[in-house]
Amino acid sequence: MAQRNTWQRERVRDALSDAEGFVSAQALHAALRDENTGIGLATVYRALAGLTATGEADTLQSPDGEALYRACSQGHHHHLICRRCGKAVEIEAPPVERWAQETAAKHGFREAEHMIDIFGICAECAAEKDAASA
Amino acid sequence: MAQRNTWQRERVRDALSDAEGFVSAQALHAALRDENTGIGLATVYRALAGLTATGEADTLQSPDGEALYRACSQGHHHHLICRRCGKAVEIEAPPVERWAQETAAKHGFREAEHMIDIFGICAECAAEKDAASA
DNA sequence: TTTACTGCAAACAATTTGCATAAAA
């Protein structure tokens, strides 16, 4: 039951915090691999599962079906994600939280959880895009 | 470019409308298979891709990485989904729409789209569950 | 007759799992 503290887990945790936004397990593995750590892909997946279970990481499904992970401060929040560079901003929305609960209750749903994610193009990427098309 | 009108496409479209909520391609295929249509899995996927492209179907990623589809009336809306039976209720949320746009803009994001999905246990499933544990 | 669509099987990609070994505790 207790999680052991291996250097692999540390590295995954670190790599995750270093990432600007959401990253895939594959990307993390590739990054760690490049730093000549011989870490295995399965280990990265296992570490991520562990971090997610303890609430240290946050996970969501990208539109094309990959699981993305992110170091997570704590608590419940949602994201504003750049669909170009993956940068994510944590957002809070107390009124929306309330609305979600009310909506679920109104339709007789229980144990409601919600996912609210806004995808867009962040300011920097928008600038790059404009420059490219000029 | 033009889509042809085959009975397979019809069946997929029908099966999709008959479904109470979001269904996976695999589930649709199994259902059609049971009705002694010898329809192929690939065909189901291709039909769903077509329907999605023309806006006749709606798609989202389930928490465990499967793509789920649903016949879609039209326009922009969100869902309240039972995580047990898959039943979905379309919900509208003008205030939340506005909030999403404002939030994106406030952080410099452009071309924002959002996904708001509430997962819960619908009244019927909750009843069954209570009955089972009694 | 032309061209898109179908079924099947092989190809793929992301993720999980079995097992012998290595290393925390």
Added chain:
DNA sequence: TTTTATGCAAATTGTTTGCAGTAAA
């Protein structure tokens, strides 16, 4: 020493693709 984690490779699972044959148009 005991127990859990690792790394590898094989196994799964959801989805896509290549191809020869079939059927809309």
